[in-house]
Amino acid sequence: MGSMRAIFLLAACLSGQALGLRLATTTSVYDSGLLDRVLPAFERATGVRVEVLAVGTGQALRLAERKDVDAVLVHAPELEGEALRRGVLAEPFCLAQNRFLLVGPKGDPARVRGVGGILEALRRIARAQAPFVSRGDRSGTHLKELALWRAAGLTPRGGWYLESGAGMGQTLVLAAEKGAYTLSDLATHLTVGRKRGLVALYAGEDPLLLNPYTYYLVPGGPKAKEAAALRRFLATEEAARLVAGLKVEGQALFQPLRGRCIIPGSGGR
Amino acid sequence: MEAAELWEIALRSLWVAGLATLLAALPAVPLGLWLALKGGGGFFGRALLYAGLALPSVVVGLFFYLLLSRSGPLGSLGLLYTPYAMVLAEAVLAFPLIAAFVLSGARGRVEEVRLLVRSLGGREGQVLPTLFWESRRTLAAALAAGFGGAISEVGAATLVGGDIRHHTRVLTTAIVVETRKGELESALALGFILLGVALLVTALLIILERE
Numbered sequence: 353m354g355s356m357r358a359i360f361l362l363a364a365c366l367s368g369q370a371l372g373l374r375l376a377t378t379t380s381v382y383d384s385g386l387l388d389r390v391l392p393a394f395e396r397a398t399g400v401r402v403e404v405l406a407v408g409t410g411q412a413l414r415l416a417e418r419k420d421v422d423a424v425l426v427h428a429p430e431l432e433g434e435a436l437r438r439g440v441l442a443e444p445f446c447l448a449q450n451r452f453l454l455v456g457p458k459g460d461p462a463r464v465r466g467v468g469g470i471l472e473a474l475r476r477i478a479r480a481q482a483p484f485v486s487r488g489d490r491s492g493t494h495l496k497e498l499a500l501w502r503a504a505g506l507t508p509r510g511g512w513y514l515e516s517g518a519g520m521g522q523t524l525v526l527a528a529e530k531g532a533y534t535l536s537d538l539a540t541h542l543t544v545g546r547k548r549g550l551v552a553l554y555a556g557e558d559p560l561l562l563n564p565y566t567y568y569l570v571p572g573g574p575k576a577k578e579a580a581a582l583r584r585f586l587a588t589e590e591a592a593r594l595v596a597g598l599k600v601e602g603q604a605l606f607q608p609l610r611g612r613c614i615i616p617g618s619g620g621r
Numbered sequence: 622m623e624a625a626e627l628w629e630i631a632l633r634s635l636w637v638a639g640l641a642t643l644l645a646a647l648p649a650v651p652l653g654l655w656l657a658l659k660g661g662g663g664f665f666g667r668a669l670l671y672a673g674l675a676l677p678s679v680v681v682g683l684f685f686y687l688l689l690s691r692s693g694p695l696g697s698l699g700l701l702y703t704p705y706a707m708v709l710a711e712a713v714l715a716f717p718l719i720a721a722f723v724l725s726g727a728r729g730r731v732e733e734v735r736l737l738v739r740s741l742g743g744r745e746g747q748v749l750p751t752l753f754w755e756s757r758r759t760l761a762a763a764l765a766a767g768f769g770g771a772i773s774e775v776g777a778a779t780l781v782g783g784d785i786r787h788h789t790r791v792l793t794t795a796i797v798v799e800t801r802k803g804e805l806e807s808a809l810a811l812g813f814i815l816l817g818v819a820l821l822v823t824a825l826l827i828i829l830e831r832e
Contacts, residue, residue: 372788374702383802403702403785406798419691420701521801544803573691 372401373578376415377425378492379519381565382406384539384605386448387425390594394585400578408519410490416440422573423582427492427565430499441568445583446613448595448606449564452496454554455524455545456482456533464533464553470561471504473554478504481512483532487523488515492563497535500560524550537563539605564613565606587611622799622807626787631814634791635822637704638772641711642719645767649716650760653723654752657731662724670724673717678710682777685710689781702783707791710777715767722766726759727752761830765823772819792818 381387382404391402405412405421409428415421417440425447426432435441454464454473462480464473477484486508487494501508514532516523520540527534528548536545541552555561567586569579585591592608599605656662662670687693689701700706734752738744743751775793782789784798792815799808 379801383798403783403788405702405783405785418693519801521803525800525803547803 372403373423373575373582374403374405374421374573375423375425375582376405376407376412376421378409378412378427378565379406379521380427380491380493380537380540381425383519383521384537384543384598386539386595386598386606389598390586390591393590393594394582397585398578398581400581402582406519408487408489408491409495413440416568416570419570419573421570422575423567423569423579425565425567427563428495429564429566431495432566432568436568439571442571443569443580443583444613445567445586445611446609447565447567447586447591448608449562450538450606451555452493452535452561452563453538453541453552454533455527455536455541455550456553457528457531458549458551459531460553461531462533467554470500470554470556470558474500474504475506477533478506478508481510483512483514483530484508485523485527485530485532485534486513486515487520488517489519491520493520493535493537496563500535503560520544524548538603539600542600542603542605564609566613622795622811627811627814629787630790630792630795630811631818633704633789634772634793634815635818637707637778637791638711638768639822641708641771642715642764642768644708644712645715645771646719646764649719649767650723650753650763651749653720653763654727654749654756656720656724657727658749658752660731661728667724670717670721674721676714676717677776678714678774679776679780681710681713682780685713685777685781701781702785702789704782704789706781707778707789710781711771711774714774714777715771718770719763719767722763723756723759726762727756730755758830761826765826768822768826769819772822773815 377387387404395401405415407415409426409431412424412426413431413435416424416435424441432441436444454470456464462477462482464476467473467476486497514530516526520536521544523534524536524540524545525548528550541550567583569576569583573579592610595606595608596604656666661667685706686701688695689698689706690696691701730752734755735748738748738751773793775797778791778794779797782791782794784790784794792811796808796811799811
């Protein structure tokens, strides 16, 4: 029985040619389990297999440019707008959003807890030269962090400013080990950061911290039809319900956007 | 992680690394023997081969990514993000390992084998096959080294395989995902499985060598 299954699996592996639709997405989306929730319903409904590549937004857009993927699900509005103008991406669909949080050690050495805004929080960290971990990988989170430093009128530099060059989960693990602050999306903080002892220190209703995830087609790929079918599926009420239903300890990780984009310049309809 | 998926990932690691080792051994073993016959391949031959041992796997991965990308020269083959792309990249990484092991194992035997062949009235052309036969013990170590290099590699596997679940995820890339997710226990368990697989294959090679 066990060996039969092994042989079957081996045969399945050997017939290895890619048949599915290739979707590049960010590590934050992948690690949160969002796609594991949404994609099986699509695969059942259409018979199209989706192969997911979990990379940073920057790399996802590069893959789209080289036509190595058929669709992307990313969260860096400025880069997306530029890619839309250049024709690398097409037909945006705003799928879901959550918020970025400033997380850090319980001890809060820079005293950012209860501060009035995210920019003030960052200024305090810089002034205290408290350790801060940056993703440093041109991911959506990294670009957001850089934009926030710019808005705060600061250029972070020095021994306290560390660049991990890694995904969100790994960056949170690093921040926890170093007793450092970092910017995280809600989903990864709840699934990884909190387990490692980090706490959310600033999670205000600040529009600066909104984090929208948008699905795009990559024109000219061999699976354009399937990519469009996934876009139609993501627009259904069923998909919105699946997105809204993803929870960690009762807290929803994403709010469905149903195609309504809230951030100007994110290129949505 | 479920047991079925664990099986699937371990099996994929095994056949990808196994195929890569075989693919690399086909040219690497004759090359190692030939270099041994030519007095060790000279300074440059050996320097080049031993430098190959330091070949960074991410660079090999990047090279194959650019080669196999849809906008690359071999893009039309559709090999990028398939297990076969991983086999190719890992074969390139295993090649210098196998050749270098064969070379260092066979070098000391060349004169002895040449004398033996001559004393039996053989021609120079028969030295290479005889050397191969006399070095068969080294072969197990060479294959184990190549296989170990291939199965434990993560940089190239991620770049050209893409770590796609149920398609190109292998033990090393699965360890990266689990670590990233903070599932350190799963990551550690996968690490032990990787060690187990390597141990099993090496043991098998040693048994074959004894036969």
